[in-house]
Amino acid sequence: MLLERIKTENPLIHCMTNVVVTNFTANGLLALGASPVMAYAKEEAADLAQVAGGLLLNIGTLSTEEVEAMIIAGKAANQAGVPVVLDPVGAGATSFRTEASLKILKEVDITVLRGNAGEVASLVGVEASVKGVDGAMEGDTIELAKLAAKQFSCVAVVTGEVDVISDGVHVQTVYNGHPWLTKVVGTGCLLGAVVAAFISVSKDDIPNACREAAAYYGIASERAFAETNEQGIGSFQQAFLNQLNKLTDADVKQLTRTEK
């Protein structure tokens, strides 16, 4: 299993992410055992991406300059064999975000596309069928993940009440997780960074690394809720960081609820 490997290798994860979740993402990666580095300038994006273990591109608070820097970083990562995660936050909500995501997908070989059903649907062009993102049926989400993986030649991780992972042919589902994750800002974004860390130590089996990442993440939220549900969501956020740091491979193995 991969958690121990991350804690031993401390992979450097280069994050180009949004200003809302920067601190939370960096603390989450540290809790996991990875080494976060945040860098946005086009002057250094390539230098960092090519020495990193993984690259995260998250478009949550995008600017035109940042798209350019992300593409530079993505191409450098591609050349160096560094896996790249794209998190198309808000794709579908504005054409700026949809187009920026599609441009990145065109210019960079994305290893993992991680988004919720609405975001991923807007990129593959099937918005209509998944209206009411959080209420998307599991069957729909499975088809969507397969479609996105095929269309963009990547592994798709479509997250929600159930997380669905597909390489375009095979599908895995992860049932771990807690609804309070939706009450803390950036939990989806941090999961993208966590996925980058997991795949950085397991490049030969990306779908499985995504499944372990999603299960680990969901289990941490379940434990955090068990500890703090009477105190509230501020306490939950802190307990979640505690658990991201404390969980072991043995915990994850025991508590994972997935289907292949």
Place this chain on the structure above:
Amino acid sequence: MLLERIKTENPLIHCMTNVVVTNFTANGLLALGASPVMAYAKEEAADLAQVAGGLLLNIGTLSTEEVEAMIIAGKAANQAGVPVVLDPVGAGATSFRTEASLKILKEVDITVLRGNAGEVASLVGVEASVKGVDGAMEGDTIELAKLAAKQFSCVAVVTGEVDVISDGVHVQTVYNGHPWLTKVVGTGCLLGAVVAAFISVSKDDIPNACREAAAYYGIASERAFAETNEQGIGSFQQAFLNQLNKLTDADVKQLTRTEK
């Protein structure tokens, strides 16, 4: 009362705010039951502002480009009938901030202006009389709020030890709140966002919505302090988020200390 309505309607609040408080603002809005979206690029500012329930413009870490994007967003909000809150952080401290605030006030119909006495005074041009912001007399603050509301054709919310709300004619005061709010970064800024959420579900009575917002906010701080004063200000910040999420209309009704 409005808290329940926010929790039912989950209004989308488009925040263009400063980098210091982005995460805290988003988590605070989620705790309240609103849906935060942070977006700064001029390419998408109008798209989001016009579909939002409310727009927050906070100039805390301003750049020239951001002023331009804020004005684009503000005008789109105006056209769509979306209420706009302006938080002129640091107006009076530098001419850049004073001028940017006045430019926004000129180009955009601001629904609510929320600031401390010093910031608001610098905008209406009466700096001298309120020197020593936090020590401003309540009477001065009432006059200031009335003046600002008249001058900028908006509702003014001048916050401090006592919060004063005026539409230029009527005045309401809110006595809830705790001094430790001044020991956590961004509590003033988050209040601006909370006001945006409250007015988004009560457009026909803005002053009353501001009063409820300020009372709710102050009560959350009072409860958080009661829980954590022995532990310290880091714990207070977390308990405050817990309380922002837990308070009900019944709590607010019972604990509000206001005067009309």
Place this chain on the structure above:
Amino acid sequence: MLLERIKTENPLIHCMTNVVVTNFTANGLLALGASPVMAYAKEEAADLAQVAGGLLLNIGTLSTEEVEAMIIAGKAANQAGVPVVLDPVGAGATSFRTEASLKILKEVDITVLRGNAGEVASLVGVEASVKGVDGAMEGDTIELAKLAAKQFSCVAVVTGEVDVISDGVHVQTVYNGHPWLTKVVGTGCLLGAVVAAFISVSKDDIPNACREAAAYYGIASERAFAETNEQGIGSFQQAFLNQLNKLTDADVKQLTRTEK
């Protein structure tokens, strides 16, 4: 001792720092008793720097525009006699960061240079000898601090398991601190801001102010760990803020472990 003086004088610390640690830095300074102001625009950088008690330049998420604004702010601080701290985050990791740091050091009179051994070594040009930053020997670090202080005519604060402070001739070492500081993002960056606050109230003895700052900071981490080691690193971060606010000069005097 200086802690009481900071709590009395509430020095304004103008921070131009990275987006990862902005909130944490501002909350840490408030906890200490200082008044943080974050401002990045070149239009106001000079206005704020010259009225501040201290200026922090931290290059953690640098852009070309920000380097320019930092130099404007730095020069204004120099003219007004305001002390300036430079934190060259990631110098040595990319040439962009190394060159930006050296440019700032050339254009601005830096009062205190605060970095880890690898960052400082890359600036003085002795990378090779301190490979394996965290494992740098204390003797090496002392030589490095002396060298950096001489080369850049400043006080060098080289932090790590042991913190070393030198003006180029004399050396002081601080043994306070806890390894969990490396598990929270931005603790090095916040220390730079704390140093700025300490030197702002003790301009006539910068090295001693740096020593007190480092000891205070380390003691807060020791206490925070004692309170939270069973809960985890999320809880540690919160307890650390509590302790930064609670410590008194008497605590610091009693618990300091330093050598002159």
